[in-house]
Amino acid sequence: MSTLHKRLAAVVLLAMVLNSSPVPAHAASKEIIELQTQVQQLMDMVQRLQSTLDTRMGVLQHQVEQTADTANQLNTSMKDLQQKLNGVTEASGGKLDTVSGQVQSLNDSVDELKSRIAKLDKNVQDLQAQIQSMQAPAAAAPPTGGQPADSNPAQGGGAPNPEPVAPPASVAPPLKDTFQAGYRDYMAAHYGVATSEFQDVIHFYPMDDMAGSAQFYLGEIAYKQLDYPGAIKAYNAVLEGFPGSSKAPAAQLRKGLALLQLGKRDSGVHELRLLVQRHPQTPEASQARTKLNGMGVRIVEK
Numbered sequence: 001m002s003t004l005h006k007r008l009a010a011v012v013l014l015a016m017v018l019n020s021s022p023v024p025a026h027a028a029s030k031e032i033i034e035l036q037t038q039v040q041q042l043m044d045m046v047q048r049l050q051s052t053l054d055t056r057m058g059v060l061q062h063q064v065e066q067t068a069d070t071a072n073q074l075n076t077s078m079k080d081l082q083q084k085l086n087g088v089t090e091a092s093g094g095k096l097d098t099v100s101g102q103v104q105s106l107n108d109s110v111d112e113l114k115s116r117i118a119k120l121d122k123n124v125q126d127l128q129a130q131i132q133s134m135q136a137p138a139a140a141a142p143p144t145g146g147q148p149a150d151s152n153p154a155q156g157g158g159a160p161n162p163e164p165v166a167p168p169a170s171v172a173p174p175l176k177d178t179f180q181a182g183y184r185d186y187m188a189a190h191y192g193v194a195t196s197e198f199q200d201v202i203h204f205y206p207m208d209d210m211a212g213s214a215q216f217y218l219g220e221i222a223y224k225q226l227d228y229p230g231a232i233k234a235y236n237a238v239l240e241g242f243p244g245s246s247k248a249p250a251a252q253l254r255k256g257l258a259l260l261q262l263g264k265r266d267s268g269v270h271e272l273r274l275l276v277q278r279h280p281q282t283p284e285a286s287q288a289r290t291k292l293n294g295m296g297v298r299i300v301e302k
Contacts, residue, residue: 103283104220104250111183111213172204179210182217191221212242216251228258249275249284256288269297 182197198214205211219234231254238251245251256271272288276299279285292299 103287107250108183108187173200175201175205175208175210178204179214182214186217186221191225195221209242209245212238212245213247215241216245216247219251219254223254223258228261231255231258249279249282252278253284253288257291265295269295273299 178197179201182194182201185191185194185197195218198218201208201214202211215234215237219231219238222228222230222234235251235255235258238245238247239255242248252271252275256268256275259268259271269292272292275282275288276285276292289299
């Protein structure tokens with residue numbers, strides 16, 4: 001464009017010079033013809049330049065339209081991918097809950113099996129005690145032909161009056177039997193009866209490890225009844241009162257899930273991260289990792 005401007009300026013300058021300078025007619029006619037020729041050449045160049053610009057603008061506009069179409073297609077693909085990802089996340093969450101329930105059922109079955117073995121062992125010990133009692137020598141009988149002095153009515157004796165017996169105090173129920181009964185009622189969905197039996201275990205044996213397991217199952221009953229605050233309270237009782245219990249990892253996992261059910265995402269994520277850090281090799285920690293990954297949460301392990 002700068003060359004074109006220079007040529008136009010030269011033509012204009014030449015025209016001014018020709019107009020201001022007196023020249024012969026034949027010379028003026030020759031100059032005018034040359035000037036017209038140059039003007040025509042310049043006009044041809046301008047037309048070619050305009051045509052080139054139009055062509056390039058058309059190509060550029062087509063490329064812009066193609067880019068816009070590509071961007072729209074990419075945006076649509078991203079939306080479809082996001083929807084699929086959300087679907088996979090929801091499906092993973094459902095599978096996680098299912099797996100969590102299956103693992104918990106397996107743990108419950110193991111606990112029941114342990115309780116049955118303990119009860120069977122107790123029965124064997126009781127049977128051995130009965131056999132030993134039957135094999136022991138009988139007590140010596142009183143001598144024949146004589147009567148005890150206090151049994152002679154002539155001496156004014158008689159059967160002694162029994163002393164009044166005080167009513168028995170409240171007796172604690174058997175620990176293992178009570179816990180096993182509570183577990184059976186829990187598995188049968190008799191939650192009211194199971195709650196009472198687990199509370200008896202906690203009341204009469206507050207320092208026993210089974211009290212921690214009873215607390216956990218109270219939390220499970222509340223969770224199944226959608227009482228998430230009550231479940232969290234019971235899980236906290238396990239984590240605070242029985243941190244070394246075998247139910248501690250499960251209580252931490254279920255507490256985190258209960259918090260998520262209440263919409264407390266940060267608190268729930270915190271509990272699941274604590275579980276992974278405290279009990280990294282447990283099945284509950286594996287479930288927590290799956291849940292956190294499904295939520296897009298980064299896991300920091302020690």
